Amino acid sequence: MTSDPYTVDVPLRWSDMDAYGHVNNVQFLRLLEDARVTGFEQWFGQDRASKQALLDEGVLVARHEIEYIAPLTFRHAPIEVEMWCTKIGGAGFDLGYDVRDPEGVGVGHYARAETGLVVYDFPNARPRRIRPDERAILEDHAGEPVPFRWRSR
Template sequence: MADPYVVDVPLRWSDMDAYGHVNNVQYLRLLEDARVIGFREWFPDRPALLDEGIVVTRHVIEYRAPLTYRPEPVEVDMWVTRVHGAGFDLGYVVRDPASVGDATYAVAETGLALYDFAGARPRRLEPAAREALAAHVGEPVTFRRAGR
C-alpha cells in the first residue's frame, strides 16, 4: 500500500468568507486544485484522461478544524480508495505541514467517472490508467460519521 501523494495547494485571501474563515465550499476548490496538480504527475503521458473527459460523480467531505488564510500552502494528502471499470475514487486529508498536533482541516472523498464527451457516454478505464492508479491505492477514508 502506497504512501499518500502530497500536494501543496496555495490558498487565496478570497477563500475566506464573511466569517473570516476559509469557506466550506472553497475546500472543494482546493481539492480540485490538488487533483489538477497531482494528475499531471500521476498520468504524465495521458493528459487526455483529464482533458477529454473525467467527471465528478460525488463528494463526501467532513470538516475538522477552521482554516484561515496564510501565505503558506496547505498540504493535501491524496490517494486512490477504489478503482472500478469506469472510474475511481480518491481520498484526501487536508493538513497543515507547519503545525504540530492535530492539524487536520478536512477529510474527503471524490468519485470520478471517465466520460467520452464527444460520444456522450461513459468510457472504460484503460489498462495503462489502471496501472498508474494502482501505484496510489490506499486505505478507505476514515470518516467520523458512519453510513453515508
C-alpha cells in the same frame, strides 16, 4: 496503503476567506480540485505522445463528501493535501484526501474528503472503461478508505 499518499501544497487565496476569517466550506472543493489537477498531471502525464493525459481526455466529478474537522483560518502559507485512490471500478474511481498543515507550518488537520470520478468520452457523450494503463497508475496510488467518523459508528 499501497504507497504513501501523494501530497501537494495548495496555496490559499484571499477570496477563500469568509466573513468569520475562515476558509469557506465551499472553497475546500477548490482546494481538492487544485490538488487533483496537479496530481493527475504528475500521475498521468501531460504529454499525449508518451502517456494519455486523463484530464485532456475527460474525467467528471460524480460525487463529493467532505468531513470538516477544524476551522482553517486564512494565512499566506499553503495547505497540504494528501491524495490517494480508495476504489477503482470499471468506468470510475474514488479519491481520498486529507487536508493538513504542511510540515513546518503547523499540525492542523482540517478536513478529510472523498471524490467519485468517472472517466468520460466527451465526443460520444458517455462514460468509458478505465484503460489498463490508467488502472495501473491508480493502483500505484491505492490506499485505504477515507476514515470518516460516521464509518466508525
